[in-house]
Amino acid sequence: MIVILKKGVTRKQVENVEQKLASLGFKTHPIVGDYKTVIGAIGDKRNINKNLILSMEGVEEIVPIMLPYKLAGKELYKEPTTIDIGDGITIGGGHLAVMAGPCAIEGEDEFISVAKKVKQSGAVILRGGAFKPRSSPYSFQGLELEGLEIMAAAKKETGLKLVTEVVDTRDVETVDRFVDIIQIGARNMQNFRLLKEVGHCKKPVLLKRGLSATITEWLMAAEYIMSEGNEKVILCERGIRTFETATRNTLDLSAVPAVRDTSHLPIVVDPSHGTGHAKFVASMAKAAVAAGCDGLIIEVHQDPPNAMSDGEQSLTPKQFGDLMESLKKIAGVVGKSL
Amino acid sequence: MIVILKKGVTRKQVENVEQKLASLGFKTHPIVGDYKTVIGAIGDKRNINKNLILSMEGVEEIVPIMLPYKLAGKELYKEPTTIDIGDGITIGGGHLAVMAGPCAIEGEDEFISVAKKVKQSGAVILRGGAFKPRSSPYSFQGLELEGLEIMAAAKKETGLKLVTEVVDTRDVETVDRFVDIIQIGARNMQNFRLLKEVGHCKKPVLLKRGLSATITEWLMAAEYIMSEGNEKVILCERGIRTFETATRNTLDLSAVPAVRDTSHLPIVVDPSHGTGHAKFVASMAKAAVAAGCDGLIIEVHQDPPNAMSDGEQSLTPKQFGDLMESLKKIAGVVGKSL
């Protein structure tokens, strides 16, 4: 790290900082300018308590020169990671994986019907919410275990892989049993206990970006899961909170190249939550593929006007099918198959 | 609610919307203008699935006329709520309650020493973190149960009330046993399962505002706790995320009058997390009291440069003591005692 000292720092203060750095295992290189003094501190001490230095007299600022994440970054794993979901389904690599299905699971017949249709259009993973984190306690909270059983039935019927969200450490084991990918929702991106718990699972984890999470914080959340042993993390951009109100969130597609630049993990995009309006989903799904994402997760509902959750952002199976046709062509242009 | 219809809506579409509204229990009042048609829908249907209307043909927008929260709002409870912590300590009403202590509990002797000092300066509640939600998995995660036991010892020694954060549904029962106020941290403000779990407790809950939570979402989080039976919620403003980087967060003091305007719940302010720098804490603590808050929660550490967490935003016991002197005077001006 680089320690920038205050103008007018005393010789004694510089020495104290150097000694403290040495005691923490750094080699120090002071650079004395006419105007300011800085100390270069060399050593792989990524997770040191910065405060130990920052609070010393004469210290103005600390500039880290290493990224705070190690497993999620490109230092150890230089090549993009491909995550195997089984039966030839992968996320990352040259294939574009599409996950689709309703926001919430409402009943078995409807769910299986949608599942068949999205499969027909080319989706390989079925999404559906059994445990729903809703902003009002009075809204439908999901079918819970019954929802998971319906998902299992749909899988049996269609062969689609399953992804669903888990919202409580106490449910991780159960969810892990039923699905192929465990989802951590945006509101739980920094629910560190939940991250650790899914870090003990063997199933891949779809980690949604928090509403106001920086890319660094998002990768640190991935690091939480990976440092517990589960390195199969799929990142999911789903929109961040800004001042704009024409869309429910602002879908940050530049996160796709920005994540690629610093991490080996695959990244998928959720244009449904990212925009909040069905009428904007197709444009943003196409844009996401053109930007180079590894997959999409799209809400599809048999009858959006009567959906129990998020109907305003759900496509009909027909709209989804049409969209998939365009996506195939754009995928081809950017060197991916769908 | 008000249903705004699209320009050029057909007579048949208007009728369909009216019928749907009637089937949901509303009385409808269509208003046909030269330019647009709107339907006034009257009835106390706060938690209806808006999508049922929003997705109908011809509907442009829905404008709710009732707030989404009921227990947290002023409809049922018009007077400001005062929460009794026991032994004459209250939050809300004419008294300004100050909570103080270190970010994380690091050891018994230091903790008790700080406790004695903050008590001497006028704090009535002791804060300390036993379960620490840290953005890096490699940072100190707290002493957990041992931390709670140290808190209990400090309470025995000083008589101060205790507040600490809970981060996992599985720990709620244990934390509830040890402390007087259960804290929900900013990152868990929409961890709905955790909210429900503390909603089953009898102890007051200190609910921190999420980093990107609107005041409405914050009150909906309070509603989650209250709707489970625990109406003793204390709101805590601790800074929101903006583009500004000179401060760790942007402390939104206007939330104090804005919450007062719409809710009966007491509100306290955390200038330590709100600014992230010890040098800004005193100014913002004074400002918070002048703005009319019901209390403060301030990080105080025996030796900030060597704190294991958040040292850069911690006051020394001496700085805290000096600050309390100023706060007493400002409290007097705004009609509160400290």
Next chain:
Amino acid sequence: MIVILKKGVTRKQVENVEQKLASLGFKTHPIVGDYKTVIGAIGDKRNINKNLILSMEGVEEIVPIMLPYKLAGKELYKEPTTIDIGDGITIGGGHLAVMAGPCAIEGEDEFISVAKKVKQSGAVILRGGAFKPRSSPYSFQGLELEGLEIMAAAKKETGLKLVTEVVDTRDVETVDRFVDIIQIGARNMQNFRLLKEVGHCKKPVLLKRGLSATITEWLMAAEYIMSEGNEKVILCERGIRTFETATRNTLDLSAVPAVRDTSHLPIVVDPSHGTGHAKFVASMAKAAVAAGCDGLIIEVHQDPPNAMSDGEQSLTPKQFGDLMESLKKIAGVVGKSL
């Protein structure tokens, strides 16, 4: 508009509001519910002083039912507008128009050299800054009039159309004489005097979105120009300010479908300022085309490391050429030619 009255409003207060509305030319329709009373006010009074109602006793809130912009919206002009730049170059309609060139004009030879190269790759409009709004007074401020003359020379040499920014009302006449499209930069999006001044020109105006402007405010800025008589406004999304720091701004591509949804004006995207890093430009340019934009504006510099402004976000002519090849294919998929 809809006037929502406070709970407990008196009969007299309701009457006062109704009378005031009538005096302003509205027909009123009160709807009295058990819980709240609202008044529907009908009449095309888009630009009324809302405060006249909002400040009356008993009034809680006003909900407009008409958009605040008229010329920029779809009410009068239902079909997408195509703007003619001359010589067969259009913006809007089925063609994708690409504008390219260096951030700042630094010298004639380099500028003409870049101009030739971007033309060869398919750009039809040449960009270049003569008046540079720089955040530091000590940075290069542009060649001003000399820059405009260099632009004219490049146009003569290549036949490319010209776009450049104007930053002062006193320069509008001069800039208007030299270029084909007058640019209003993000920092001047609400410099209303400048908007009015270019509203008196006959040349099309490229209106960049402000760093923290909502889509509604952006369209109101367009309305300023249009209401002065110049209806040839081209909107340009160039990134908004958020908390994310991995990119210079957050390019809001969902603005493309969102603008389409409410306005007839064409919209182009600036992936250079939108990301701030050359390495992210190609991904976002492709995404913008897939999202359905009408054009792009891209910074291209002969020698980015030695650029006097914005070198870190500039492509080389070679990188630009390669990008254009991909863009042609994606344009084809979304039904546009390039």
Next chain:
Amino acid sequence: MIVILKKGVTRKQVENVEQKLASLGFKTHPIVGDYKTVIGAIGDKRNINKNLILSMEGVEEIVPIMLPYKLAGKELYKEPTTIDIGDGITIGGGHLAVMAGPCAIEGEDEFISVAKKVKQSGAVILRGGAFKPRSSPYSFQGLELEGLEIMAAAKKETGLKLVTEVVDTRDVETVDRFVDIIQIGARNMQNFRLLKEVGHCKKPVLLKRGLSATITEWLMAAEYIMSEGNEKVILCERGIRTFETATRNTLDLSAVPAVRDTSHLPIVVDPSHGTGHAKFVASMAKAAVAAGCDGLIIEVHQDPPNAMSDGEQSLTPKQFGDLMESLKKIAGVVGKSL
């Protein structure tokens, strides 16, 4: 500055960077770690084109160690600046200066009447808008020259100093002739030509913070004015744009201590625009004084419900008078007189 090199940088690349730095006048100090190499570059080169280094091969990032502003910072002027408005009125130092008056000047009688009342309550500077930057072209745009003449009449009558906004470079000379403090509005904070123009005036400038301006950008805007010769800049915090909608803007009171920490310029606060609602103004005005600001600017209107602009955030003269009583007491506590 510190130049951080990419992992795996070659010896040749390091040498190239060193040579380039030397050619720019820096003394270089390379520090080679096991993991990364950094180069310390020493020399007072505040306004170098960073891109020259940033775009070189092997360079990852540049960390400046000097602030980008010099005149606005504390390097040259260590002591807080007090700005003399004449006749014993100062901004900065131990006195709290209050500016008050209506948003827009609507007519002479009303304006003089308000002026007398705010003077009686203790205001020393009269505010009023003659040139109004309104977000809609159809809203009242101000009385312009006639407004300035009314201001002059009010000054003659009451002896109050005057502050008004200028929005066009062409009006600076005129405004300068009439008023005692020239205001640059939030939307023009980066209208660099306007900044330069008022930099040529002798009158103090009240520089409002832009809606999405960082504190650094705000001080750079001050630097623009100061570098032209006018060092009498008064900063004005007036709320920033965030996702919160309960208030019109989020008043960032932590800007008060943050500006103090890095600049010698005085800072005043505008709780009227900062909140947008009259009901929140008193709380935030008191908080601003407690936070240590040097003054306030508050909208006061004879008849807020009939104001032509911003009535919803204006106090009545009576409310203003009551507020001033509280402010005097809080000013006393924080060591200021009012």
